[in-house]
Every structure is written in C-alpha cells, then in structure tokens.
Amino acid sequence: MTATMQPLLIELGTEELPVKALPGLAQALFDGVIDGLVKRGIALDRGEAKPLYSPRRLAVLLPGVASEQPEQQSEVLGPYLNIALDANGEPTKALQGFAQKAGVEWTQLAKTSDNKGERFVHRAVKPGARTAGLLPEILREAIAAMPIPKPMRWGDHDYGFARPVHWLVLLLGKNVVEGGIFGTRSDRMSRGHRFHHDKAVWIGQPGEYVEALRGAKVLVDPDERRARIVREVEQAAKAGGGVARIDAGNLEQVNCLVEWPSAVACDFEDEFLAVPQEALIATMEDNQKFFPVLDGDGKLTHRFIGVANIESKNVAEVRKGYERVIRPRFSDAKFFFVEDMKQGLVAMNTGLASVTYQAKLGTVADKVARVATLAEAIAGEVGVDPKLARRAAELSKADLQSRLVNEFPELQGIAGRYYAAVAGESIEVANAIDEAYMPRFSGDAVAPSKLGQVLAIAERFDVLAGGFAAGLKPTGNKDPFALRRNALGLARTLIEGRLDLNVLSFIVSALNEVTLAVAESDLTKKVRAADHARAQGVEVPIGQMVIGTAHPEYVKEIYEFITERLRGYYADQSVPPQQFESVAALRPASLLDFDHRLKAIGEFAKLPEAEALAAANKRIRNILKKVEGTIPSTVDASLLTPGAEQDLADAVAQAITDTDEALKQRDYVTVLGRLARLRPQVDAFFDGVMVNVDDMAVRNNRLALLQRLADRLGSVAAIEHLST
Structure with missing residues (x-):
C-alpha cells in the first residue's frame, strides 16, 4: 500500500528569541526535522521549503510528508549449519535458541551464505509506523540537537530552551498530531502580533499557515519580511531626498526584531555632522539598529530611518522616541571627538x-x-x-x-x-x-x-x-x-x-x-x-641577554601558514586542488609569483598534452628518486644513441633555449606552452629506450637527460600533481 503525502506544519511559539541566534536556531530546527524524517525512511517533498521564523516563533512547513513509513524489513543472522544441525540433521540447542528468540519454528528460517559457509537467517517484514506517531519523537530529537549555549529555564521546570515556550502547533494534513514539548500540548492555534492581533490564530491546515499569520500582522517568512523592510526604508529615505544605507548585518538584525515592520523617518541636529560620520553610522547601526540616510555623494545627512514593530497611530511619538535615544550617544561621540582634537595625534x-x-x-x-x-x-x-x-x-x-x-x-x-x-x-x-x-x-x-x-x-x-x-x-x-x-x-x-x-x-x-x-x-x-630575591637576602645571577635570530x-x-590560507582563497575561485598543490610544492618566495604560476598552470591544464606530460614527469620523478649516488650535471652527447634518445636530447636542449628568456620574464604561459610540444619526443623515449641498462655510463647519461627534462618541466610548477 502506498502512503499518502500530506503537508506538515510545526510551529514552536516562544517569547522573543535572541536576535543574533534566531536564523541559526530556525535552520537547526528545520534540518533536525528533515533529518529525523529521512532517518526513519519517511518520504517527503521539500519543494521550496525553508526555515520560517519571527522573533516569537520557529516553524517548519513542508509541502508533502508520507503518512507512514514503508514496510520495515529486518534480517538477523543465525548460527552456521555445522553448529546449527547435528550429525543427524536435527537442530542443536544453538539453532533452537535462535528460532525461539525470533519467535518462529526453526523450519521457517531461511538460509544464506558468506565466505565462511552456509548459515541460518531470520527475515521479517512488518508494517511501517504511522508518521503521526513518530513526529513527537522527531521534534524532541531536533530540539535536543539545536545549538543553544545557555538554555533559559522558566517557572519551576527542570527543562530549558533559548526562551520560554508558550505554544506548539503540530499539524499533519488537517489533523492535529498528539504530542507535547516543554509543558505545552500540541494544537492548531497559533498566535498573532503581540499588539495588532493579540489572540489565537486558527490554522486549518499547513498550507494556510503563512497567509493566516499575515492576516494576524505577522510576516513569518523572513525573506518576505526582509523585502518589506528594504522597501519601506528605501521609500522613506527617498521621500527625504536621500539614499538609505542598508548594511546587510544591520538588516538581518532588524529582520529578527520585528514581525510587522514599519519604517519611521527621523532627524537629528546638523551640529553632530561635524563628528566623523563613521562614528555616527556605527552608533546608529550597532547600538540602535537604525538605517542612516546618505546624500548622492555618500555623505551622511541629518536623517535616519527607524523600523518599528507596529503600525503606530501616533507616528510622531515613535519618531520622538527614536530621536531621543540617539541623541545621548551622538553627544558622547561629539564630546570625545572634540577632546581628542584638543589632545592631538602626537x-x-x-x-x-x-x-x-x-x-x-x-x-x-x-x-x-x-x-x-x-x-x-x-x-x-x-x-x-x-x-x-x-x-x-x-x-x-x-x-x-x-x-x-x-x-x-x-x-x-x-x-x-x-x-x-x-x-x-x-x-x-x-x-x-x-x-x-x-x-x-x-x-x-x-x-x-x-x-x-x-x-x-x-x-x-x-x-x-x-x-x-x-x-x-x-x-x-x-x-x-x-x-x-x-x-x-x-x-x-x-x-x-x-x-x-x-x-x-x-x-x-x-x-x-x-x-x-x-x-x-x-x-x-x-x-x-x-630584585625580588635580593630583597629577601638572596643573590641570583641574571646572566646575559641572548639575542637570537629568526628560527x-x-x-x-x-x-606554510600563509600559503595554507591561500588554499581556501583559490578554492573559492574554483582552482582545482591539484593545480594549487603543483605550485605550492615549489614554495615561490613571492606570492604574486605564486599567483602568476597558478594562472599559467590553469592554462596549461587545458592543453591536450597536459595529462600525458604530467604523467611522464611523475614517472621521471619516480625514476630519479630511486637513484643511488650522484646524477651527472651534464649530458654527454657522445653517449646518446640515435633515434628516440637523441631526438629527446635535441628537443630538450631546444626547449630550454626557447624558454630561458620567458622564464626570466615570468611568462609562464609561454614556458608551459613550449614545453607541451615535447610530448611526442617524451612518449617515443619511454616507448623505445631503457633507462636502467647495465652500462653505468649510458645509464647515468640517460638519468642526466631525464634530470634536465624534469628540471625544466618543473620550472613553473610540479606538474606531476596534475596526473590522476
């Protein structure tokens, strides 16, 4: 039987939640509920679902959740046949005990095999549990996993949460799911705005939730609430002839302070504009959560915008309150600035x-x-x-x-x-x-x-x-x-x-x-x-100050600490880690040079020859690592054999000549592009030439050739890191 899909709503109603923690708490509850459903195998349709929240509530709204788990299949392994059956094929006590524990006759047990042989197994299928019966446990688990560093307790209860909890909405489809948390019982009754709609709000089914709260003067969707704040603040600033400064961090905090935002245009005395505008902006944003208003040149004006959590019938009084609270901080800033000017920088x-x-x-x-x-x-x-x-x-x-x-x-x-x-x-x-x-x-x-x-x-x-x-x-x-x-x-x-x-x-x-x-x-x-010891009558030698140098x-x-920070910096620019490692291996002293090399290796990696050359260089490095003794610093032309070996030696010599100047100029793209043309000679060399021959002079000469090739191939980056 296929489980039906029903929308799910969970709303945890509280007193005003901590502003900075609110988005994280909402995300944690949302993720916890999703994880709980998935862990239990309950199918769900997330759709465009996201955490919903306001200062007084955390909510999870999912468009589709299965009404029950799928059938639960279990498999319990029993004893192997040589232990389970005696010589006459009769069940031993081990098999009888296993069958009794499984609740079946031993003849009903199935058999399976592994690398140790054949054994008995008990397989069972039972119906899945109803989702409604599992939701209270899922909710408790999700809440227990939420990041609440300092839980608050209320009344004489021994439990705690970020803030006291006052109501719980728990709906699956049109039905209330029986359950409770923090002393509350589940219901379909939410709450509206504390001042505009201070009464219960009936939620008939999850799909009505957002609209029902909107009607009760609560914008529970943080994106909708944020957009309204921006719209109202911008309109208020424009009406005053300016442009609102909307800092993302300040906007987020205001968004977590209000349920039904309403912008209020305010003013302050022009005399305060003599103070550095950064100080005034800082106190408006950090202390009061107001939005400064700038002119067309980005200079602060004497206007600012406050955002109230209410549509007041007497906006003038709200304005006076905002202007009154900002004045003492501005006066302090002005006083400090004037006194600092008197003191002077010196x-x-x-x-x-x-x-x-x-x-x-x-x-x-x-x-x-x-x-x-x-x-x-x-x-x-x-x-x-x-x-x-x-x-x-x-x-x-x-x-x-x-x-x-x-x-x-x-x-x-x-x-x-x-x-x-x-x-x-x-x-x-x-x-x-x-x-x-x-x-x-x-x-x-x-x-x-x-x-x-x-x-x-x-x-x-x-x-x-x-x-x-x-x-x-x-x-x-x-x-x-x-x-x-x-x-x-x-x-x-x-x-x-x-x-x-x-x-x-x-x-x-x-x-x-x-x-x-x-x-x-x-x-x-x-x-x-x-000195302290001397005061106690004890002479202690001080010794001399040892001035060391940098360890x-x-x-x-x-x-390495600095370059490790670059790993994330370039990862954000979609630079593959193997390309980063190829440059980091060379430890360029200049980070600008590091950047040049990395850009060049990115271009080189796009060439069709790159993978083969990287693999060849890796092979060369492995050969050279195993060499005991000193590799000659030069290649003896008289020891080169005609064909692939001579061709590679000539090609390497020409490539070095062609890239010397570009290398000096740090034109790494040109260097790598020229080296990419060595691929045919490198491939031919490894196809037709044995390096570790018995003749030591020939062997060392070939090693010297490979060393010369490796040095130039690795002059921009350790390209062997590009080989998969």
Missing part, C-alpha cells in the same frame, strides 16, 4: 609607551617601532616613498589612545585618518593609517593605495611573527591573535595589490625584530625576579 602617540601590546612583545609603542622599520624596508622594494611609509607607520596606532576609539573600537584607523588630517599630515599618510586595517572582514577590499598596502603588509608581518615567536599559534578553533585572518589579509594584499615581494625575506626580518623583543622581555623578568623552523611555519 600626544596620543606618546601614550602608547604605557600600553602593553602583549606580555612577551612589549608595548604598543614597541610594536609601532617594529612596523615602521618593516614598512620603510617594504616601501623601498615596491616603489613607495620610504619616508612616507615610516611616518604613516609611526602614527598608525596613535588613535588607540583616543577617547573616540575607546568608545567605538570599530573606528580604529578611521579616527586616526581624521586626526592625522587635522594635524596637517599629508592626505597619503592620513589615508594609509585607515587603509592599514584593510581588509577588515571577509569579502572586504584590500587597501586601495600603495602606501596603505605597504602599511597593511608590514602590520601583518609583525602580527604573524609576533604570534609565532610568543607561542600564540592557533589551535583548533582558537585563534586569539587572529593570525589566520592576518595571514589571508597579507596574502590578498600582495596578490591583489600586485606587489612582488620576497615573503620569506620579510618573514625573517619580522622574526628578527620580535625575537629581540621576546629576549628583552625575558631579561626584564629575570631582573625583576633577581628557521618559524620561517618555514609562517610561510
């Missing part, structure tokens, strides 16, 4: 000497000095004025001492840009102080100016070197120094900024600087310990 910079950056790495002022040295050196390598790079680096952390950044940490660099400009620094230096933090987050652009890129690179070299030298390498999910993010930011800036820099060299430079800082820190601790193992680790 005075702020002086204060960094009293701020610890990291216990083993000294103060922030020490860090600034290290970054300035690196920035000056990097600038000289990439055609940027070293004096400007040093000046920008010297001022790059001054705003950490400002009142504005203390109140709005996200303005690091941005505040510094404003204060540097006011202090009379060049626009290049001021912008670089801000750009040094770019990319600030995943998907953010790298610094747009070369000076900003230099500062961003120097900063990240210091962070990585300091993190490794101070023993702060990431472990598992823990990365307190954000070394992974800094490594990717460094790599992206070099590649996307088209900066050809020897990464290994600057890792060494950065490590030398931080190694000195760690040594000084260790000496300081020894001095303090000796070679750290250099290798940091380089």
Whole structure:
C-alpha cells in the first residue's frame, strides 16, 4: 500500500528569541526535522521549503510528508549449519535458541551464505509506523540537537530552551498530531502580533499557515519580511531626498526584531555632522539598529530611518522616541571627538609607551617601532616613498589612545585618518593609517593605495611573527591573535595589490625584530625576579641577554601558514586542488609569483598534452628518486644513441633555449606552452629506450637527460600533481 503525502506544519511559539541566534536556531530546527524524517525512511517533498521564523516563533512547513513509513524489513543472522544441525540433521540447542528468540519454528528460517559457509537467517517484514506517531519523537530529537549555549529555564521546570515556550502547533494534513514539548500540548492555534492581533490564530491546515499569520500582522517568512523592510526604508529615505544605507548585518538584525515592520523617518541636529560620520553610522547601526540616510555623494545627512514593530497611530511619538535615544550617544561621540582634537595625534602617540601590546612583545609603542622599520624596508622594494611609509607607520596606532576609539573600537584607523588630517599630515599618510586595517572582514577590499598596502603588509608581518615567536599559534578553533585572518589579509594584499615581494625575506626580518623583543622581555623578568630575591637576602645571577635570530623552523611555519590560507582563497575561485598543490610544492618566495604560476598552470591544464606530460614527469620523478649516488650535471652527447634518445636530447636542449628568456620574464604561459610540444619526443623515449641498462655510463647519461627534462618541466610548477 502506498502512503499518502500530506503537508506538515510545526510551529514552536516562544517569547522573543535572541536576535543574533534566531536564523541559526530556525535552520537547526528545520534540518533536525528533515533529518529525523529521512532517518526513519519517511518520504517527503521539500519543494521550496525553508526555515520560517519571527522573533516569537520557529516553524517548519513542508509541502508533502508520507503518512507512514514503508514496510520495515529486518534480517538477523543465525548460527552456521555445522553448529546449527547435528550429525543427524536435527537442530542443536544453538539453532533452537535462535528460532525461539525470533519467535518462529526453526523450519521457517531461511538460509544464506558468506565466505565462511552456509548459515541460518531470520527475515521479517512488518508494517511501517504511522508518521503521526513518530513526529513527537522527531521534534524532541531536533530540539535536543539545536545549538543553544545557555538554555533559559522558566517557572519551576527542570527543562530549558533559548526562551520560554508558550505554544506548539503540530499539524499533519488537517489533523492535529498528539504530542507535547516543554509543558505545552500540541494544537492548531497559533498566535498573532503581540499588539495588532493579540489572540489565537486558527490554522486549518499547513498550507494556510503563512497567509493566516499575515492576516494576524505577522510576516513569518523572513525573506518576505526582509523585502518589506528594504522597501519601506528605501521609500522613506527617498521621500527625504536621500539614499538609505542598508548594511546587510544591520538588516538581518532588524529582520529578527520585528514581525510587522514599519519604517519611521527621523532627524537629528546638523551640529553632530561635524563628528566623523563613521562614528555616527556605527552608533546608529550597532547600538540602535537604525538605517542612516546618505546624500548622492555618500555623505551622511541629518536623517535616519527607524523600523518599528507596529503600525503606530501616533507616528510622531515613535519618531520622538527614536530621536531621543540617539541623541545621548551622538553627544558622547561629539564630546570625545572634540577632546581628542584638543589632545592631538602626537600626544596620543606618546601614550602608547604605557600600553602593553602583549606580555612577551612589549608595548604598543614597541610594536609601532617594529612596523615602521618593516614598512620603510617594504616601501623601498615596491616603489613607495620610504619616508612616507615610516611616518604613516609611526602614527598608525596613535588613535588607540583616543577617547573616540575607546568608545567605538570599530573606528580604529578611521579616527586616526581624521586626526592625522587635522594635524596637517599629508592626505597619503592620513589615508594609509585607515587603509592599514584593510581588509577588515571577509569579502572586504584590500587597501586601495600603495602606501596603505605597504602599511597593511608590514602590520601583518609583525602580527604573524609576533604570534609565532610568543607561542600564540592557533589551535583548533582558537585563534586569539587572529593570525589566520592576518595571514589571508597579507596574502590578498600582495596578490591583489600586485606587489612582488620576497615573503620569506620579510618573514625573517619580522622574526628578527620580535625575537629581540621576546629576549628583552625575558631579561626584564629575570631582573625583576633577581630584585625580588635580593630583597629577601638572596643573590641570583641574571646572566646575559641572548639575542637570537629568526628560527628557521618559524620561517618555514609562517610561510606554510600563509600559503595554507591561500588554499581556501583559490578554492573559492574554483582552482582545482591539484593545480594549487603543483605550485605550492615549489614554495615561490613571492606570492604574486605564486599567483602568476597558478594562472599559467590553469592554462596549461587545458592543453591536450597536459595529462600525458604530467604523467611522464611523475614517472621521471619516480625514476630519479630511486637513484643511488650522484646524477651527472651534464649530458654527454657522445653517449646518446640515435633515434628516440637523441631526438629527446635535441628537443630538450631546444626547449630550454626557447624558454630561458620567458622564464626570466615570468611568462609562464609561454614556458608551459613550449614545453607541451615535447610530448611526442617524451612518449617515443619511454616507448623505445631503457633507462636502467647495465652500462653505468649510458645509464647515468640517460638519468642526466631525464634530470634536465624534469628540471625544466618543473620550472613553473610540479606538474606531476596534475596526473590522476
């Protein structure tokens, strides 16, 4: 009998759920219910189903779920025949016990065979369970698996959830499924908007759910709710002559705060526009969840849009409330900005000497000095004025001492840009102080100016070197120094900024600087310990400070740590992993060169000869790996035999001549394209020439030829990785 398909609705009604956790909770409930159905073999039609949610509810709505499981077939293996039957063919106690446990006569058991012989087996078929009977258990499992780090308890109950649960809708088709969770019993009665429709909402069947709630002033579809917010906010901003700034993160939070959004246009005093607009935007978005309004040039205006969870009959009062709550934060920002201006950037910079950056790495002022040295050196390598790079680096952390950044940490660099400009620094230096933090987050652009890129690179070299030298390498999910993010930011800036820099060299430079800082820190601790011991009447020798250089193992680790971040970066660009490995195997010192090689290997892989040459190179590498002793550095032409061997030697010599200049110019596409033409000679050589012959002189000469070929084939990438 074929099970009928019926729509399923589960709605868990709660008090207002945590804003940032809401989408994840909804997704987890949705996935848990789907997994529970699939695990039990219950057929379902997902259609376009997705998690539904609002601040007061989590819902799963599926267009089709089978009314029952399919027949459940079971197979239990019993004893082998030599154990199950005695010499007369009668059942032993082992077989009788097995049959009794299965609830059948032993003669009703079937037989099966495996590699050990023939054995008895009990096979049974029983009807599938009704889906309605399984749903309560599925729901409990799904809820138990939800990521709720701090469950809330209510009343005198011993159970907990993200927020107190007040109702449960559980419908399969038109019927209520009997069940309960968190002290509630299942029903078909949902709830409407807390203010617009504060009463129960009858749900006749799952397909009516979304429309029934819409009629009760609840938009339970997050996409529909989000679209309404955007539409209303944009219309309100346009009516005021501006353009709404709709940040994706802010929009998502507002979407999780309202069930029936209504935009309210508001204003603030023009005097606050003297404050850096980033500070005002930050407090509007982060603290109040408002949408700033910009002019046509992207400058902040005195307008903003709030989104209410109600269509108020007195919008003017709602507006006053929004304007009232924003004013104190704006006043604080203005006060901090004015006071910072009085103090000045130079005075702020002086204060960094009293701020610890990291216990083993000294103060922030020490860090600034290290970054300035690196920035000056990097600038000289990439055609940027070293004096400007040093000046920008010297001022790059001054705003950490400002009142504005203390109140709005996200303005690091941005505040510094404003204060540097006011202090009379060049626009290049001021912008670089801000750009040094770019990319600030995943998907953010790298610094747009070369000076900003230099500062961003120097900063990240210091962070990585300091993190490794101070023993702060990431472990598992823990990365307190954000070394992974800094490594990717460094790599992206070099590649996307088209900066050809020897990464290994600057890792060494950065490590030398931080190694000195760690040594000084260790000496300081020894001095303090000796002073303390001396105060107790004990003399303790301090010894001398040992100034080391960059540990070679750290250099290798940091380089590999950076290139490991590139693995994901290129995977996002659909670069096959074997192509990435082929370049990574060569460890190019320049990441821009790494990028050039990777692009070239991508073009090479498209050629019809690529697979065969990659396989040949793999074969060559395997042959060369097994060689004991030294392979001659040159090929002796007098030992070459006419035919395939001579042809390959001539072809390799010509290919090397043809690609020398292109290799110097890093024209890797040309190099690989020329090498692809060696395929006929390589194939002919392996078809007709034996390498490991008894004559050692001939053998070594052939090995020298293969080594020469392998060196040139591997000059751009380890193409053997392309061989499947």
